[in-house]
Amino acid sequence: MEAIVLIVCGLLAGALGALVGLGGGIIIVPALIYLGSYTPLLKPISPQVAVGTSLLIMIFTGLSSTLSYMKHKTVDYKSGWIFFLGSGPGAIVGAWVNQTLKMSTFNVYFGSFMIFVALLLMFKNRLKPVQGLFNQTIKRTFMDGEGHTYEYGYHPLMGILISFIVGFCSGIFGIGGGSLMVPAMMLIFLFPPHVAIATSMFMIFLSALVSSTMHIWLGNVNWTYALFLIPGAWIGAKAGAWMNTKLKSDTLVSILRIILILIGLRLIYQGIVG
Template sequence: MEWLLILLIGLAASALGSLIGLGGGIIVVPALLFIGTFGLPEVSPQVAVGTSLFTMIFTGMSSTIGYIKHKTIDYKSGLLFLIGSAPGGIAGAYWVKFLDVQAFNFYFGTFILLVSFVMVIRNKIKPLPFNKETGYVRTFTDPSGNTYEYGFNPFVAIAVALIIGFISGIFGVGGGSLMVPAMIIFFYFPPHVAVATSMFMIFLSSIVSSVAHIALGNIDWLYAALLVPGAWIGARGGVYLNQRLKSKTIVLILRIVLVIIGVRLIVEGFAG
């Protein structure tokens, strides 16, 4: 029964993660940290993070395959954002030891709640300006028939991704929790494209991160083996739902999850 619970955790986390582009770690990590209350062997925070990241390889791969079929991944944007977010994440992970993480968890949680509020008024916010002749421009029509035009200056995009990667590295939250809102708010990405592109980025970045955690021995292979099947199936379910929901619905779900993340960080800040 306990092993079935882990399988279901992987299924639910990946379905939600691939639906709104966050990867699923926000569910898997705390679930593994509290798994001991169900009579299963406890794991350390490092192992919980490492195991979650390894699982997200398969969440990202399954989601990416699904979104490829629907042609909603913006590969060029994803790779450009990775150029900034990857070194930013490494720098953030390094600098975290110099910071009072508990205090920053409180401030960052408050910031996440602010991002959720900004998502409400996003239609009244003008995207960052860019030259359409020298910048990157694309159009996309969502399942509801709405057509979007979006784009950005590549250097600005890399700079924004660098900042987001740095913040994510410090606070240990998935880059998607900020990258998806940033794509929607600053660059006017259609929600469907932002989510699909985020999962493509998570797939690539999880491979790199997992190599380091494997080398450090931070993966519980038994839990990983139980999480991966659920992650693969759940991710496909998330893609299926994403393609059938309206853009407004996806943004609403994203906002709700951001509120949960923000409250959790604030609680951790007070607990510290």
């Protein structure tokens, strides 16, 4: 029964993570903690081990979905590597802080921020791009399957700064970081949704390599759970990436908004009761 539960969790996490670029940790972390603490389905584990195990799974979720998105040419590799310059060090710092930080207050603030981002996405068509902070020294164009052309761009320093914050949050919560990076790419850098999600999964793969290594060194990985989560996450990520290519951009944004609100409410609840 334990193996079946873990494989199903991996499937759901991989599919959802690849579909909207979140990585899937938002399902794995609370599932491992809840099922271990309140049901006989899994053995109890600490939040640190749940986070470390989740980040190890993110390696396979990120790699699986990235390989799928490569076929559709929606991964912006150069941007992914630039963002990794910030998210990698941020993930290391976040993993270290995770050991000692009392996260209840931070959960409330972070959850509130997630809901704020969801509201921003709701009104994103009425918002003007952020101008004047940095020049867009890196510019891109992308044409989707419907023939729509998108122009987007950013300054590397701004991208690295934002991705450092994303990596830091990923190292603490084990949620992959896409819940912050995808909205940032769409609202600040004007990435088209399909490219933002695919590039986010590539960055999550790179960041997870770093942050999970840190958690392995700290002893925060349940290898038995990982053994059963990985196959489900790999298959689920393939399915999520396939679904992503079949959905319109507006549909993806709507799904992302709903998920961000659910993330925010869960974090606020966890912060209050914890």
